[in-house]
Amino acid sequence: MRNVFLFIRRYFTFISFVLLQVLALSMLFRYNKFQRAVFLGKANEITGYFNSQYDNVDDYFHLKEENQRVHRMNDSLLNLLQGNFMKIDTGSHVITDTIRYDTSQMVRKYLAKEAKVVTNSINGMKNYFQINRGAKQGIKDNMAVINSDGSVAGQVVGVSENFSQVMSLLNVHTTVSAMMKKSRNNGRIEWDGQSPFYLTLRNIPKSDSVMVGDTVLTGINSYNYPPGWMIGTVADIVEDKSTNFYVLRVRPSANFQNLQQVFVIENLQREEQVALDKATQKKVDELNKRRQ
Amino acid sequence: MNDVVRNVFRFIFFIVLQIYVLDNVPPLHRYIIPMIYYLFILWLPFSISRFWLLIIGFLTGLSYDYFTVTPGLHAAACVLIAYFRPFIVNILIPKDTSEFNYSEPSAKAMGWAPYAVYVLILSVFHHGYILLLELLDVGNFLDFLIKVVSTTAISVLLIFTAEILFPRRLKYRTNTA
Numbered sequence: 355m356r357n358v359f360l361f362i363r364r365y366f367t368f369i370s371f372v373l374l375q376v377l378a379l380s381m382l383f384r385y386n387k388f389q390r391a392v393f394l395g396k397a398n399e400i401t402g403y404f405n406s407q408y409d410n411v412d413d414y415f416h417l418k419e420e421n422q423r424v425h426r427m428n429d430s431l432l433n434l435l436q437g438n439f440m441k442i443d444t445g446s447h448v449i450t451d452t453i454r455y456d457t458s459q460m461v462r463k464y465l466a467k468e469a470k471v472v473t474n475s476i477n478g479m480k481n482y483f484q485i486n487r488g489a490k491q492g493i494k495d496n497m498a499v500i501n502s503d504g505s506v507a508g509q510v511v512g513v514s515e516n517f518s519q520v521m522s523l524l525n526v527h528t529t530v531s532a533m534m535k536k537s538r539n540n541g542r543i544e545w546d547g548q549s550p551f552y553l554t555l556r557n558i559p560k561s562d563s564v565m566v567g568d569t570v571l572t573g574i575n576s577y578n579y580p581p582g583w584m585i586g587t588v589a590d591i592v593e594d595k596s597t598n599f600y601v602l603r604v605r606p607s608a609n610f611q612n613l614q615q616v617f618v619i620e621n622l623q624r625e626e627q628v629a630l631d632k633a634t635q636k637k638v639d640e641l642n643k644r645r646q
Numbered sequence: 647m648n649d650v651v652r653n654v655f656r657f658i659f660f661i662v663l664q665i666y667v668l669d670n671v672p673p674l675h676r677y678i679i680p681m682i683y684y685l686f687i688l689w690l691p692f693s694i695s696r697f698w699l700l701i702i703g704f705l706t707g708l709s710y711d712y713f714t715v716t717p718g719l720h721a722a723a724c725v726l727i728a729y730f731r732p733f734i735v736n737i738l739i740p741k742d743t744s745e746f747n748y749s750e751p752s753a754k755a756m757g758w759a760p761y762a763v764y765v766l767i768l769s770v771f772h773h774g775y776i777l778l779l780e781l782l783d784v785g786n787f788l789d790f791l792i793k794v795v796s797t798t799a800i801s802v803l804l805i806f807t808a809e810i811l812f813p814r815r816l817k818y819r820t821n822t823a
Contacts, residue, residue, distance in 0.1 A: 381718030
């Protein structure tokens with residue numbers, strides 16, 4: 355017993371070094387696995403406070419660009435107003451039914467909420483940014499985040515009371531369903547962790563005539579991202595002889611360096627869609643089991 | 647100023663500098679990642695015990711991690727350099743304590759060449775370890791090598807710039823304390 359104590363006393367520094375390393379590494383790997391874990395919680399609130407203080411000052415340096423982006427977005431929305439359109443057929447006229455119930459009533463699928471980026475990083479291989487809206491404001495995991503000019507920025511991965519952590523497109527774990535605007539062919543966007551100025555688009559078949567400068571939008575194969583939002587433009591076409599698919603380098607239209615005002619977009623039918631997906635999977639599995 | 651108070655201020659200063667200035671530098675190139683916050687550990691007094699050095703290193707790394715959302719990554723690297731710091735200091739400073747009476751590592755205290763070696767070795771350890779952990783997760787080996795060299799070069803450049811631009815008023819170690 356005495357020897358054990360002597361051993362501990364002799365190698366006390368080394369043992370504490372190993373213990374601290376194990377603690378740090380276990381935090382690191384656990385967090386990577388579950389994406390959010392214990393870490394976001396109180397810590398998020400504290401760093402969030404400091405980050406928003408800093409952000410109050412930093413805002414002034416980006417006001418001009420931000421204004422231009424918002425103005426452009428407003429412009430595009432203005433052109434969608436009902437008042438801009440008129441019926442050509444003068445023979446028809448609108449009759450208002452006495453029962454005011456519109457059977458062709460639209461159901462809302464996507465709901466946008468505004469938020470503000472308080473801290474941002476683009477230097478690492480796994481980049482995240484923090485926004486100043488959290489669970490109290492109705493932010494949930496997996497919501498899409500869109501920049502103020504309507505280009506895709508990322509996806510919520512962690513929520514605390516008043517802040518949320520967003521996984522940027524510039525993150526090696528990101529995959530986003532995407533489609534070519536011209537042909538509506540679906541592929542997926544990834545990031546290789548190298549240049550923050552280029553994303554990679556895969557799975558676009560070679561039968562598609564892709565040209566440099568073509569627009570890439572968010573695709574339909576996603577529960578999180580609303581389809582039809584701009585991701586970027588094709589910057590380079592890499593010929594991959596071994597497959598029938600293109601590898602396209604895409605220049606993102608969002609400027610990740612100065613994200614300021616963003617929109618968080620909620621898919622109101624996400625749960626239903628996911629539940630249906632799971633139920634189908636279960637049924638198929640059961641069928642397969644019975645067949646065996 | 648009291649040693650403790652001074653180091654607390656230094657700690658806050660380095661973390662804030664790293665998060666709000668260096669991490670916000672526009673991307674010049676993907677290999678250029680400026681890092682200086684761990685200079686806090688390099689500048690801690692000689693007299694600090696090895697155990698407390700480890701604890702302080704861990705807390706420094708962890709508080710930076712809270713802002714970068716990489717729990718444990720920088721903490722692990724800081725604990726590593728905090729562990730190896732006393733060994734390297736022992737090799738580099740003169741054994742005769744009557745000649746050597748500065749309280750913390752600096753170019754003036756250790757001489758330029760030993761100080762450069764001290765900074766270089768610990769920078770390589772710090773960046774090498776962080777990038778190795780990143781390599782295990784994602785990335786390729788050539789990238790890893792280039793990044794270790796480039797980030798170390800940038801950090802050493804920053805540290806020496808700081809050393810030349812802001813000379814610290816060095817306190818002497820006395821026997822009375």
